[in-house]
Amino acid sequence: MAGAEARAAPAGGLRIDKWLWAARFFKTRALATEAVSGGKVHVNGERCKPARRVHPGDRLTIHRGQQTWEIDVRALNDQRRPATEARELYTETPESEARREAESERRRAERAMADSAPSGRPDKRQRRQIRRFIRQDGQGE
Template structure:
């Protein structure tokens, strides 16, 4: 299929898989069906066709990436080829960097837990949570 022709289109689930945002096409389909992926700020269906210039909002890990489609492919290739299919917006990069910095500052409460709490530990946690025993 010739994707260099003007007006060429590819299904969004195939494009997400080919651009390596999701490991399987069925996972890409689930994300689109669930309303997580948006094309031009609208919920779409997996069969929706994307073309060069479309703006996609894609959840990646803890954050959303906002990318502009710069190339089309329905076949999964190498990572370098996949990165040539899109360009992340400057605002999206800045927002992801800001959120990553904030996550570094927040201490994960699970890191303080070394093992399963004992009965005594659970009672102490309940006392703190519920204001003590009566």
């Protein structure tokens, strides 16, 4: 990656939409541009436009769906490389990592609770069990 980094690291910075695409936060540049225009990406705490230049050392806050990343830009690359190489372009802050992990765990727990809840109408077997229960309960009085 050293050769690609040297070629792909423009001195004047790199457009944020292109960097987000290369760092694999968004699948296409169009999606990255739409997110930046929609206020889902902030550079150093400020809202920006897709043409905004990012430089190593900038702090980005990226909101995508239910996830939020807070990262520091380490390197620039205008080519989309494999995920292992893309992860070398930034470092995520420990607070952001802990927050994302906690949110993921909360969603996992909510899904488990939703799976255990009854889903809609009872089936034939459950209806028979309900009738049996009601008959037993009514006869016991």
